[in-house]
Amino acid sequence: MWGEKKAPVVAESDQKSWKLLEKTLLASVHEQRRSRRWGIFFKLLTFVYLFGALAMFSPLFDAKKSGMSGTSHTALVEVRGMIADKEAASADNIVGSLRAAFEDTGTKAVILRINSPGGSPVQSGYIYDEIRRLRAEYPDTKVYAVISDLGASGAYYIASAADEIYADKASLVGSIGVTAAGFGFVGVMEKLGVDRRVYTSGEHKAFLDPFQPQKEDEALFWKSVLETTHRQFIDSVKKGRGDRLKDAEHPELFSGLVWSGEQALELGLVDALGSTSYVAREVIGVKEMVDFTVQESPLDRFAKRFGAGVAENLALWMGFQGPSLR
Template sequence: MNEQPNWDRSVIEKLAMSALTEQRRARQWRIFFRLIWLLLTLTLLWAIFFRDNEKVDALSSREHTALINLDGVIDSQSDIANKLIDGLEAAYKDNGTKGVIIRANSPGGSPVLSGLAYDEIRRLRKLHPTIPVYVVVEDVCASGCYYIASAADKIFVDKASIIGSIGVLQDGFGFTGAMAKLGVERRLLTAGQNKAMGDPFSPVNPKQQEIVKTLLNDIHQQFITAVKQGRGNRLKADPDMFSGRIWIGEQGVPLGLADGLGNVRSVARDIIKADKLVDVTPEDDITRRVARRFGVSLGEGFRSLFETRLF
């Protein structure tokens, strides 16, 4: 008769100890995950507030060539134009910078951002006349990229690099034929006769086409003027110079589109006379990435139905 209460007590004690053990394990796991989150938070804070500062501090007081990468399509999503400007400002702030090389690998992009970078390069060159800015083209520097490059003191290319493409385009599609075959009727209301200009679901309007051509011609003329200002009398007379044609580097040098053959290391070593390279291309921290992505998302939502590009 006395064994039953002892048996119940033993079971209850075991259950209590088991529950206590589980609670301890759960508490340990909670502490572990909180430490992981704390570590991640501290890492993000370091990336946001200290990474760029450490990169600037890493610049050597010894004479060196500052290197900035101009890589990819020039648009608001890549933020290449602003990175280029930030990199130039960082290079000029360092007392050890003897010259700047912009390493170009871009097919072009936005005429607005290309013009912004062009203007800033020329402005900063005037402020720092003793520090030359050279563009070194690797694979391609066409259209909007060449717009930017023409602001530099000199342009160096590989004999097989692609350069030029001094022109402007606006492309799109027309779906009126497909809509007719599918029996789809377009219902569009506007306030302003040119508000739907470039709408791919509406028939071509000759008057609106002329408006677009005028815009493209005006932007093209801005491009031509910038190249002439940047390159000066180095440009040779050629009927195809501003036709949108591309050339390889070996052809571009005699035309004045480039100043000579060279690569990043040879220009730093033989032209700037400072073979130590310091990359000052700005890197995105988490806040800039999120902010830009959010901004680009909003911009995409309001983007018009046609887009003007320099490539």
């Protein structure tokens, strides 16, 4: 009829083109779905792998520290690096390792392997006290401190709590003293024309402010604080070493000087020369060693590297750093 509209006739070649395009689109969709599934699979696989790696390196999964070590062994605890809170050689870590070592029924004796320049007198004191407590609680389990490269200041403080101290002839031992460091920026402030304004509610509240002139009476007071800490350090060493110190009144013994292992032996700061394996094999008589040292997990190291501690340390170094046994 004249008024009707006829459907357009699609050429056979056009129909084939549309079908080909449709197949291509469908294939693309299927490929995207397949890729998405494989992507999810590999992400899950990566997560499982990382979780497994963290579990393997975590102290929580270390059978050696769970009292399941079985046979008789020499327990090893490392004191490595700076002795400070939140560091590997913190009191929490060392004390926890020591307790696990003493509580293990297979432990014949404990070796503290030391390679440290010292650090916080508080952290060192905590460890010193715990060693003496554990020695009293487990009188049949001896503690041997073995100094490798360096056992200075707070590290020697800890070592003096042991039953015996060993070192290499070239080890550096001693440095029985206390130090506190800071900076003074008064001259720089004057040159820059900067006026420092501090408001306090105590006369000496800002006595360690590096942007203000140092006062003689405050410097004397701070020196008395350091001398008190030094006396505590000396008393602990004398208590730990006792009559083994050849000359406790030696004018330079507690002056902060550091000695070689050979010199330290002559002074009575160490008992003999020898390595960790030597002590385990020849002194303890059990060469098999089990490491009870707390190991940092990768997450701990990551958090420490990128954590807020950076700002805290920067503030301390710009102004004042507390007493350190060095």
